[in-house]
Amino acid sequence: MNITLDEIAHRAGVSRSTASRVLNHHPHVNPAVRERVWQAxxxxxxxxxxxARSLAIRRSQVIGIIIPQPIHTLFADPYLPLLIEGIAHTCNERQFAMMLELATSTGNHPYLHIGRRGFLDGAIIASAVEDQFLLQWLQQETIPVVSIGRIISHPGIPYVDVDNRHGARMVVEHLIHCGYRRIATITGPMNIIAGRERYMGYCDALTAAGISVQPELVIEGNFSEESGYIAMNTLLRFDPRPDAVFAASDMMALGALRALRAAGLTVPNDVALAGFDDIPLAAAMTPALTTVRQPIAKLGQTAACLLLDYLLNPPAEPTVQRVILPTELVIRESCHKQP
Amino acid sequence: MNITLDEIAHRAGVSRSTASRVLNHHPHVNPAVRERVWQAxxxxxxxxxxxARSLAIRRSQVIGIIIPQPIHTLFADPYLPLLIEGIAHTCNERQFAMMLELATSTGNHPYLHIGRRGFLDGAIIASAVEDQFLLQWLQQETIPVVSIGRIISHPGIPYVDVDNRHGARMVVEHLIHCGYRRIATITGPMNIIAGRERYMGYCDALTAAGISVQPELVIEGNFSEESGYIAMNTLLRFDPRPDAVFAASDMMALGALRALRAAGLTVPNDVALAGFDDIPLAAAMTPALTTVRQPIAKLGQTAACLLLDYLLNPPAEPTVQRVILPTELVIRESCHKQP
DNA sequence: TCACTTACTGGGAACGCTTCCAACTACGTC
DNA sequence: GACGTAGTTGGAAGCGTTCCCAGTAAGTGA
Known part of the structure; x- marks a missing residue:
């Protein structure tokens, strides 16, 4: 049904070997013959x-993108799309394809295809949630893996990450610099390293300024708008209420803003607000959100580069690559005390 | 290096054929032998x-998800994530894997891998933008394809879609019912069928109510927040200004809201606002947005079902499947005139 | 006891490609 | 004129499966 290399060889009046050589741009093929094959x-x-090619060369030119959480929870903000765009950029460049391996909310077959030998040359863990499935899989897997975000329990896995801790520290220092002192934080999930590190950056900034961290001003969220709303309502019950809030994601900042509005408070005059991520909406909201920008597409691009470099020429001696990309403070309107 | 079926057969003291039969749950294998093989x-x-399996059975159990536009423009709202989640749901169920085929903003190799024979069993077009690459590819491709959204120029391609036109009509009728008469619309891109159909639904509702469609009240956007903002500012320059606006996406409604706020107008008292999509933010914003809910995950799920059903047992006589899923009006606070 | 089925098993070709190896040319070179 | 040598080619053995076909052993009914 489909045309095979044999058919091409026959049409060009050469052997399959020669046709294959032409196809793969090998040297030592007579120019006239080469042209006949291309013509066919x-x-x-x-x-x-x-x-068939994969089987013969024992490589598939496919990498997996492993998404360990139900996708809709992660895609709620544009983090993953940008990450994938970054990965795709590198993959397209080097003629690799991407398989999506995701855990659906209902399905019970996460990482279904990864285990099958010969299917993937390598994999990128798109978001390092250290759940049991992921850890179990890592335990027994043999293909090269690069992680977005450090995996504590597996220090041997190369990773790319942004400097969450420093970014958080910068933005909280900015709040302090603006004169706020009773600064609360709505953290990310503490089982995600980004959640923990942003919290640590918050602590760093306070400690450095001689302000003690008050446990009641620390509320754990899950990066979603809704969780920001709920957390802010909790914070508003304290007296005196915080005069500034650092939300560990812009979506949570958005939720917090909604809670503040509902309580009749204005930002930044009554309460200052800062986020993390710099999603497109951050610049568009009123007031425009002060936040921390992370180079998400770059993150994906770098992870893919690390993986493909490794695949294309594996290093002689094993070295674990680690890359930390810088974050950037984006100052807008949500934490300036109006005179 | 890796263990092969031959190795298993040898360990279990049987032939490769028998080992293969055990692996594939064929009948007519002695229970004792079967157990020995499983043990190995x-x-x-x-x-x-x-x-190797794919080569032998001439199927890969992989389908492609074709995303014809730079992903970040589409992922800006949670449409595509939900779609993919729906597709993944069906795929996981039936042991299929998903390849992501996307056009990056910089890359010039869209649909890179699709052409390679034997790589994909079928493909889902995730968003029917009729650009030259897509049409050109469809022209020469041989694998079965299902489209999300109708492709006008290729009526032979099965598709799944939501009832955009009826949904838009419902929400505009609701505006009319609430007493608004000077109703503007911010449409989606007119080269996307969803954009055109939602606009037609808008026209339907007006016409049915005996209201004529005013060209100056129709502004084309591109589904993004920013385009909603810009369009609303344009609309605000007209005198008398519209008393209600139907934005063809919630993100554009969000942008319109920002423009209205900036102009010192309140929703719904000064201007009513309605959207389309029912993204999570729609319920969370102030005022909560009246909008049209579309079953996005279901859309993906259905498309995948159509494709996989076709792949798993191709129908004797060719029939083009078409499925239209219903939309639902979600009434919230953004279009009720306060007494 | 003899066909005749039925349950089970192994051999080997096939899937469509790559690549090693050997062979064959044509061209100088001593 | 024998002898490398480099360029060019085809044959054939893989890659790790599936599955058809033939064959054996055991069970069944007349």
Whole structure:
């Protein structure tokens, strides 16, 4: 049914070997023969069979993108799309394809296809949630893996991350600099390292300024708008209420803003607000949100580079690559005390 | 290096054929033999080679998800994530894997891998933008395809879609019912069928109520927050200004809201606002947005079902499946005139 | 006891490609 | 004129599966 390399060889009057050599741009093929083969390829619109090729060369030119959480919880903000765009950028460049491996909320087959030998050359863990499935899989897997975000329990896995801790510290220092002292934080999930590190950056800034961290001003959220709303309502019950809030994600900052509005308070005059991520909405909201920008697409791009470099020429001696990308403070309107 | 079926067969003291039969749950295998083979599989942690299997059975159990536009423009709202989640749901259920085929903003190799024979069993077009690449690819491709959204120029392609036109009509009728008469619309891109159909629904509702469609009250956006903001500012320059606005996406409604706030106007008292999509933020914003809910995950799920059903047992006579899923009006606070 | 089924098993070709190896040319070179 | 040598080619053995086909052993009914 489909045209094979044999068919091409026959049409060009050469052997399969020669046709293969032409296809793969090997040297030492007579120019005239080479042209005859290309002609046959063009005439028949021949496309080589990728599966057969993979089997023969024992590589698939496919990497997996592992998304350990139900996707809709993560895609609620544009983090993952940008990450994937970054990965895709590198993959397209180097002729690799991407498989999506995700845990659905209902399905019970996470990482279904990863285990099958020969299917993937390597994998990128898109968001390092250290759940049991992921850890169990890492335990027994043999293909090279690069993680977005450090995996504490597996220090041998190369990773790329942004400097969450420093970013958080910068933005909280900015709040302090603006004159706020009773600064609360709505953290990310503490089982995610980004959640923990942003919290640590918050602590760093307070401690450095001689302000003690008050446990009641620390509320754990899950990065979603809703959780920011709930956390802010909790914070508003304290007396005196915080005069500034650092939300560990812009979506949570958005939720906090909604709670503040509902309580009749204005930002930044009654309460200052800062976020993390710099999603497009952050610049668009009123007041425009002061936040920390992270180079998300770059993150994905770098992770893919790390993985593909490794795959294309594996290093002689094993070295674990680690890359930390810088974050950037974006000052807007949500934490300036109006005179 | 990796364990093969031959190794398993040898360990269990049987032929490769028998080992294969055990692996694939064929009948007519002696129970004792069967158990010996399974034991060898467990002991060695054997995983069958997917590539070799694909080659032999001439199926890959992989479908492609084709995303014809730079992903970040589409992922700006949670549409695509939910769609993918729906597709993944069906795929996980039936042991299929998903390849992501996306056009990056910089890359010039869209649909890179689709052409390679044997790589994909079928494909889902995630968002029917009729650009040249897509049409060109459809022209020459041979694998089964299902589209999310109708592709006008290729009526032979099965598709799944939501009833955009009726949904838009419902929400505009609701505005009319609330007493608004000078109703503007911010449409989606007119080269996307969803954009056109929502606009037609808007026209339907007005016409049915005996209101004529005023060209100056129709502004084309691109579904993004920013485009909603810009369009609303344009609308505000007209005198008399519209008393209600139907934005063809919630993100654009959000942008419109920002423009209205900036102009010192309140929703719904000065201007009513309605959206389309029912993204999570729609319920969370102030005022909560009246909008049209579309079953996005269901859309993906259905598309995947259509495709996989077709792949698993191709129908004898060719029939083009078409499915239209209903939309639902969600009434909240943004279009009730306060007494 | 003899066909005749039925349950089970192994051999080997096939899937479509890559690549090693050997062989064959043509061209100088001593 | 024998002898490398480099360029060029085809044959054939893989890659790790599936599955058809033939064959054996055991069970069944006349």
């Amino acid at each position: 390829i063009r005439e028949t619109n021949y496309q080589p069979n990728h599966t | 599989i467990r002991e060695t942690n054997y995983q069958p080679n997917h590539t």
